[in-house]
Amino acid sequence: xxxxxxAGKGDHPAAVRALRESLALRRANYxxxxxxxxxxxxxxGAELLATNSRTEGLQLLQAGCRIVTKALGPEHPMAKxxxxxxxxxxxxxxxxx
Numbered sequence: 001x002x003x004x005x006x007a008g009k010g011d012h013p014a015a016v017r018a019l020r021e022s023l024a025l026r027r028a029n030y031x032x033x034x035x036x037x038x039x040x041x042x043x044x045g046a047e048l049l050a051t052n053s054r055t056e057g058l059q060l061l062q063a064g065c066r067i068v069t070k071a072l073g074p075e076h077p078m079a080k081x082x083x084x085x086x087x088x089x090x091x092x093x094x095x096x097x
Contacts, residue, residue, distance in 0.1 A: 038067025065096035
């Protein structure tokens with residue numbers, strides 16, 4: 001993912017733009033509730049927290065975690081990763097349910 005590469009380089013504004021584009025593409029091409037949409041929401045949410053967009057970031061982290069957990073199950077590695085992102089961002093594990 002281009003957005004993750006940009007985030008890794010510390011270019012957070014460019015990372016947010018790339019991650020928003022990725023999320024928009026996934027929303028346009030997958031049905032609502034698809035794990036790929038939830039994954040993108042989770043990654044974008046974490047990056048938004050890094051840019052001090054706390055409210056939107058936490059909302060996306062929670063929504064993404066719920067979608068991934070529902071679609072793949074709470075024991076799936078991607079669901080665990082989304083949960084970890086949410087908790088690291090100040091949310092609770094219960095918010096993924």
